[in-house]
Amino acid sequence: MEFVLPSQAFVNRFVPKSKFFEKAIVNTKLKKEFTDSIQKITWLYKLADETIGIKGTSNVEEIQIFEIQLKEQMIPKNVLRVIDKTISYPILYVFIHDTHFAYGITLKGDSSKNYYFSDWDSDISFNFSGITLEKVYQGIITQFIDGGEGRGSDFDTLVETDKKRKLLETEISAMKNKIANEKQFNRKVELNKALQDKKKDLESIIKSHLPL
Numbered sequence: 553m554e555f556v557l558p559s560q561a562f563v564n565r566f567v568p569k570s571k572f573f574e575k576a577i578v579n580t581k582l583k584k585e586f587t588d589s590i591q592k593i594t595w596l597y598k599l600a601d602e603t604i605g606i607k608g609t610s611n612v613e614e615i616q617i618f619e620i621q622l623k624e625q626m627i628p629k630n631v632l633r634v635i636d637k638t639i640s641y642p643i644l645y646v647f648i649h650d651t652h653f654a655y656g657i658t659l660k661g662d663s664s665k666n667y668y669f670s671d672w673d674s675d676i677s678f679n680f681s682g683i684t685l686e687k688v689y690q691g692i693i694t695q696f697i698d699g700g701e702g703r704g705s706d707f708d709t710l711v712e713t714d715k716k717r718k719l720l721e722t723e724i725s726a727m728k729n730k731i732a733n734e735k736q737f738n739r740k741v742e743l744n745k746a747l748q749d750k751k752k753d754l755e756s757i758i759k760s761h762l763p764l
Contacts, residue, residue, distance in 0.1 A: 555596075555617065557680060561603040567593040567618070575638045582630060589628040591621040593635075596646065599685060612660070612686040614641045625649040627656060627669060636660075642689050644678070657692060659711065666715065668696035713757060720754040 569586050572578065578586070597617035601607050608614060616639065622628075627647055636643065636658050645656040655670040670676055676695055682688035690707045697714045727750065731743045 555678065555680070557597055557599070558604055561597045561599055563595045563598050565595045567595050569593065572634050572638050576634050578634060582634065585628055586631050586634070589623055589626070589631060591623050592619075594619040594621075599680065599688065601685075604680065606682060606685050606688060609684050609686040612642060612684070612689045615644065615685055615689055615692075616641050617644045617646065619646045619648060622647055622649040625652055625672065627654065629667060632656070632658065632667065644692055655696075657696065659693065660689075668693060670696065717754065717757045720750055720757065724750050724754065 569590060572586070573583060595616065596619050597603075599606070599615040599617070600613070618635070632645070642657065642660050647654045647656060652672050654672045654674070655676055657668050659666040659668070678695060679691055680688055682691055694707070694710065697710060724747065727743060727747045731740055731747065734740045734743060
């Protein structure tokens with residue numbers, strides 16, 4: 553798990569959890585979640601014009617890389633929302649628990665706070681090149697989307713398609729549970745038909761994600 557970046561980008565600075573309490577409204581329950589889930593936060597890298605020689609844009613002025621050492625192998629999404637609310641720049645997260653690791657990033661500007669996470673111990677060779685930092689950021693997110701790197705779709709189309717895929721997967725899972733609990737035969741038949749339609753829609757979207 554290594555990042556190929558210039559030495560000027562290396563920060564390696566400890567960030568106290570209390571810093572986020574000072575800048576965001578955090579209730580007692582969330583403070584406890586911070587304490588219970590996170591061992592240590594380290595600001596690893598700063599990607600900016602002066603550190604990697606790639607200019608920012610009005611949307612993405614800088615990109616930060618944070619290492620989050622966890623007390624258990626579970627990613628605390630509520631805690632990430634506080635960190636992302638406090639820091640205006642996009643953050644690529646590296647989660648560490650014992651010898652295990654995972655990556656995560658949020659889609660900035662998305663009101664639903666859509667997150668992308670890798671599987672545990674699934675390494676990603678991140679490509680930090682691009683004509684602007686916004687393109688670098690988009691490239692990072694693309695690497696989290698199944699088949700994203702191989703598609704020629706523009707970034708917004710790729711993200712919207714991935715959202716539809718995730719929504720369909722959630723609906724299919726819920727529909728399967730509903731069918732399993734349904735007692736009336738006719739209703740089961742109706743639900744099964746709707747399920748097959750959803751599966752076809754999902755199959756179509758998955759195919760659109762595959763490399764050409």
